[in-house]
Amino acid sequence: MLPEILTDIPGPKSLSLASRLARVESRNVTFANSDWPIFWERAAGTNVWDIDGNRFLDFTSAFAVSGLGHSNPAVVEALKSQADLLLHGMGDVHPAEVKVALCEKLSAITFERWGAGAGKAILCNAGFEAVEAALKTAHLHTRGKPRIITFAGGYHGLGYGTLIAGGMAKFRAPFREQLGELAIELPFPSCEEEMVALESALTLALKKNDVSAILVEPILGRGGKVVPPAGFLPLLRRAADKSGAVLVLDEIYTGFNRTGRLFACEHTLVVPDIICLGKALASGFPLSACVGRAEVMDAWPVSDGEALHTTTSLGNPLGCRMALASIEQHCDPSVAHKVIATSERFRSALEAIDSQRRGKVRGIGLMLGLEIIDPTIGAPNGDLAASIILNSLKNGIILLADGPAGHVLALAPPFAISDEEIAFLCQQLGEYL
Ligand SMILES: Cc1ncc(COP(=O)(O)O)c(C=O)c1O
Missing domain, CATH: 3.40.640.10 (Type I PLP-dependent aspartate aminotransferase-like (Major domain))
Structure with missing residues (x-):
């Protein structure tokens, strides 16, 4: 399901939890500032709900764990x-x-x-x-x-x-x-x-x-x-x-x-x-x-x-x-088939994003990466990737970055990700790029 944003991101409950956590958790574990993180309350399929009641679309499978969908029944x-x-x-x-x-x-x-x-x-x-x-x-x-x-x-x-x-x-x-x-x-x-x-x-x-x-x-x-x-x-x-x-x-x-x-x-x-x-x-x-x-x-x-x-x-x-x-x-072969078919459509949608700051689409299956580059020198642009991740969160999309320069948007969603959800992501990326 597409995201449904109810409050500012992060909402008041997430902000309050972040400050409580900062007092009792070692530094260098949870990154926190006024824009980050949201605190997860529950998840199902491709969606995550935070403690403030916002529904997000997860393109990370929470570190590639939930390929079969969050809270797989x-x-x-x-x-x-x-x-x-x-x-x-x-x-x-x-x-x-x-x-x-x-x-x-x-x-x-x-x-x-x-x-x-x-x-x-x-x-x-x-x-x-x-x-x-x-x-x-x-x-x-x-x-x-x-x-x-x-x-x-x-x-x-x-x-x-x-x-x-x-x-x-x-x-x-x-x-x-x-x-x-x-x-x-x-x-x-x-x-x-x-x-x-x-x-x-x-x-x-x-x-x-x-x-x-x-x-x-x-x-x-x-x-x-x-x-x-x-x-x-x-x-x-x-x-x-x-x-x-x-x-x-x-x-x-x-x-x-x-x-x-x-x-x-x-x-x-x-x-x-x-x-x-x-x-x-x-x-x-x-x-x-x-x-x-x-x-x-x-x-x-x-x-x-x-x-x-x-x-x-x-x-x-x-x-x-x-x-x-x-x-x-x-072990049901239909799972792998679905990953391959979805991957092809996902890749095409990413490649159709018309921007000079979009670099190559990397990866295979539902382990894709979108390079973000600085078109003037063709170099990796980790800062832009970071700001895309932040803007995406505010619009209900959970993303991470990979690569030595942090410039590769990591796209590893649950396998049930729909064409509509992929289109939503790509439309957002098109706007940021
Ligand atoms: C390829 C690979 N090996 C090992 C690990 C480490 O796993 P863990 O974080 O569960 O220790 C990771 C984590 O991202 C990984 O991607």
Whole structure:
């Protein structure tokens, strides 16, 4: 449904909550000023209602979590029925049955579906933990090789392990003294011409035979919705095979039909050694998973009673049940078909915006990005993107920006986004641009 604005944005209740929060929440968590944020009260489908009663149209899926729509009814039902039974178990000591069911399902939809035998999972909470579990696995599997190949513009989360591997300097800089220099960062290719240089850099990086993992997003998400050339993942697969490094695909953003395939690696024939999943996995519960080929995951020693990697909430039954309800829907091929069809119409509508400040439309599926540029010099225009986001909020549209210069409007709506809603966004963007 199109937005319905009842008051000024942010309304009085949001403003009051922001000032209460500023007194009790650490700085640098919630950004707030007189224009931002709104406080969410409820959400359904493509809509979000704030505490002041305004209805918004969400083009973010709340960080790409709610592809199946906010408060997806089957997921809510799964949560409610599980809540009556068991809220929390003892994940790595006395687990719940639903953890078994989810690990089986994760194996079935990844490595078994790809014809690569069984997959084994480590369930985690936040996305970064799944990536850190993958990096630990790679270290064990390669018998202690220390280094990691990563890519510029990559984002894997903000834990210390993932910061070592993150390709966005801004997040690493304040903590540099406490981070090991273990990453070899290579450029993420955005076109065919960049592949030759990349191949040489990759060969050089692997020369010392000290790399445990090649960690990569199949498509840069927060890095600006950059789709690499078709040969990129196959090149990484060959390099991993040759060197013995573990190929870790971070599909925390791209997974679960966001790109029009269940997983983005399925646009190629590449099967990773490990796939990291999160965000849309449980459609609204902090659950993530590191799923790898059994042979790779079996680098972990058999537990002697004290797990080497676990958390208090590992395999939380609510999250597992919600994930199973989400996955069941994602496995219906009509979901991917809808993403592809909607993506084509969305892309055309964006490309029809007639302005010199509109740059390229990037991305794939419902993981699109609209570059905002300064036409005089053709440079990224992050300031204009920021003001568009602010104006959009005032007109009932929730947007975010990506990319190193913050100049790529990130368009990752729930999959049920309608043509009317897309037209509304594009008409607004046309006015701001
Ligand atoms: C590709 C990718 N990996 C990892 C993460 C980190 O996930 P989380 O914020 O749940 O730790 C993100 C978050 O945006 C992501 O986009």
